[in-house]
Amino acid sequence: MSDPSWLDELRRELKRRRLPTGTVERLLEDLSDHILELQEEQMSKDALSSAVISERLGSPRDVAQAADAEHRRRWFCGRHPVVMFVLLPLLAIPLASTGLVAGVIGLHKAAQVSGLSGPWSTDQFPATVAVMGLVCTLIVLLPAALTAAGLTRLAARAGLGRWWPMSACLILGLIAGASRIDLRLSGLSQQSSLTLGLGFGAATALSQVAKVAAPILVGAWILWRKPRRTSIASS
């Protein structure tokens, strides 16, 4: 019979650290076995006290901390940071932006088919040219910012330092800033156009600055807002 309070406290610590249920249950199962062995070793018929268990196994907080650190070391991004924080950002914006452009075109087509004549048709509603410019900026900026947020959070969760996520944010910013999308949707058949480009021009537009800055600022905000988590891997 193992002491329930030590295990209960450990369970609370593990849950507080948001470790997966399977990991928590497996650890508790192994530790219950270990406590039974300790009990046999001490030839005690009574449950061992939490103090005795802590003396041998460590405090629930220490064990939970070790479990958290080891769990983070299992992460793919922890073992393959180049893939996650260099290669993935290179591919993320082209893939996500292509998807969003396809989505906008699909919506436009659907609107045409349903007789709405395309709510974003720049030939019928000249004022929508500016709106479409904003949409084209957001098609690049949003994936860049969201990918930066995701990778930064992932790096923090996996206990990596700031170097990898900030490198990823910088790559995302440069690709986003260099990407140019000009989408003009027409109500007339075969009149819509999509222009894609890559590169920095002599005259840098405000939208380009925003696209470069957004992922970097998002990543920096997430990293510096939260206290860094230490790990065995980074120590």
Add this chain to the structure above:
Amino acid sequence: MTDRKTNPAFLNGVPELLILRLLAARAMHGYEIVQTIRARTGARLDFGEGCIYPILHRLEAEGLLKGQRQMVAGRSRVVYRVTADGRRRLVRIVENWRLIAAAIEGCLKGGGDVRPELA
């Protein structure tokens, strides 16, 4: 060790090395691993016994160990054995450890020859 329950981070890589080394010799369950480490190190590396399981689980997730619940001495226990990948990792870790140990030993032996010439 002054701190009896040494933080595993302080012993970065050492528990992994010891676990793989012991399991390369024969399969063991968690409690047996802890007791063997304690006996072989003269209880000098007496880290919290509970911290051994997260390491075992991580090594298992990495495919370096394989855990299997089976009856041992009349009780159901999870017995761990090292895999072929685990043996390869062990070889690398041991080589690194010997290099580091030799380097540190060299520094310690040469410590008396250091002269603060620029002082």
